[in-house]
Amino acid sequence: MTPKAHLSAFGTGLLFATGLALSGMTLPAKVIGFFDFSRGLESWDPSLAFVMGGGMLVYLPVYRFVKGRARPLLEDRFRLPTRRDIDFRLVAGAALFGLGWGLGGFCPGPALTSVGAMSSKALIMVAGMFGGMFLFQQLDNLRSRQRERASSNAEKAA
Amino acid sequence: MLLLLLIGPRRCFTGNVSSGLPLEPTPPHEDYTMENFTPLTSLLGGLLIGLASAAMLVLNGRIAGISGITGGVLRAGAGDTLWRVLFVAGLLTGGVVYGLLSPESFAVTIDRSVPALLAAGVLVGFGTQMGNGCTSGHGICGLSRFSGRSLVAVLTFMATAAAMVFAVTTFFGGTI
Numbered sequence: 001m002t003p004k005a006h007l008s009a010f011g012t013g014l015l016f017a018t019g020l021a022l023s024g025m026t027l028p029a030k031v032i033g034f035f036d037f038s039r040g041l042e043s044w045d046p047s048l049a050f051v052m053g054g055g056m057l058v059y060l061p062v063y064r065f066v067k068g069r070a071r072p073l074l075e076d077r078f079r080l081p082t083r084r085d086i087d088f089r090l091v092a093g094a095a096l097f098g099l100g101w102g103l104g105g106f107c108p109g110p111a112l113t114s115v116g117a118m119s120s121k122a123l124i125m126v127a128g129m130f131g132g133m134f135l136f137q138q139l140d141n142l143r144s145r146q147r148e149r150a151s152s153n154a155e156k157a158a
Numbered sequence: 159m160l161l162l163l164l165i166g167p168r169r170c171f172t173g174n175v176s177s178g179l180p181l182e183p184t185p186p187h188e189d190y191t192m193e194n195f196t197p198l199t200s201l202l203g204g205l206l207i208g209l210a211s212a213a214m215l216v217l218n219g220r221i222a223g224i225s226g227i228t229g230g231v232l233r234a235g236a237g238d239t240l241w242r243v244l245f246v247a248g249l250l251t252g253g254v255v256y257g258l259l260s261p262e263s264f265a266v267t268i269d270r271s272v273p274a275l276l277a278a279g280v281l282v283g284f285g286t287q288m289g290n291g292c293t294s295g296h297g298i299c300g301l302s303r304f305s306g307r308s309l310v311a312v313l314t315f316m317a318t319a320a321a322m323v324f325a326v327t328t329f330f331g332g333t334i
Contacts, residue, residue, distance in 0.1 A: 012211075013244070078219040092288060102322025105266075108293075112250060
């Protein structure tokens with residue numbers, strides 16, 4: 001990767017953090033307020049929908065414009081997801097993430113940005129987040145090793 | 159623009175204070191009400207997030223998924239780590255600068271114990287790795303790409319987040 005691509009990664013993170021903080025996503029109470037309908041619609045805070053809407057308002061047309069291009073400006077090729085299958089992992093993973101988001105009021109971006117802003121609560125949450133990421137990756141590695149072993153054993157038997 | 163950056167998030171807190179006597183105690187769970195609805199700054203913030211995600215696509219050819227980029231730091235892949243670290247460093251630096259200009263944009267007013275925050279973190283970390291994405295990757299990028307996987311993921315995590323908030327407010331009175 002070129003130095004320019006690295007610089008762009010840093011700049012993108014910087015801009016992303018600014019957007020998150022301006023939008024109110026770094027305030028867990030606002031996130032909870034979006035998901036809390038228990039006090040009726042008068043006290044519901046729909047701000048989060050405006051954040052998502054704003055993001056898509058920019059990203060959607062840019063994605064459609066970029067889709068037919070051969071390569072990005074600073075890298076040799078696009079690295080975009082290609083999977084289309086909806087499997088158990090996708091749904092279960094998303095479900096667990098949602099439970100954590102609702103419990104702490106932080107999703108990964110705002111949590112990391114808040115750590116930069118010296119929020120001790122966000123730091124605790126991020127420590128847990130890295131632990132959870134590490135745990136899943138270890139279990140995933142273990143499972144794929146077991147599968148490899150099982151398939152090589154099956155080959156030997158055949 | 160800079161002025162807006164400063165006054166925007168502050169508004170949602172002065173809203174509560176000015177509506178009553180300054181010394182009147184307000185329970186934490188009433189911090190978020192329609193008074194705190196911030197359509198303008200939330201939309202502008204969303205546009206910036208979209209712009210950053212679009213830059214990641216146009217320049218680096220990648221999805222701006224925070225959990226994917228961050229999780230990849232832990233997977234020691236050769237030559238694939240530095241840009242991820244730099245992206246996270248950008249997020250942190252943004253937080254440092256914004257936090258100095260407007261510390262109230264990072265106020266954590268909900269009542270959460272250390273174990274609850276840790277558990278929330280573990281769930282978010284484990285879940286986003288298992289489900290390949292969070293609010294940015296599946297939400298903004300995935301939905302804009304009309305990805306069926308992302309639509310399913312977003313509907314799922316929105317539903318379980320709402321269920322968790324319901325459980326915490328109903329059974330624990332908003333304090334856990």
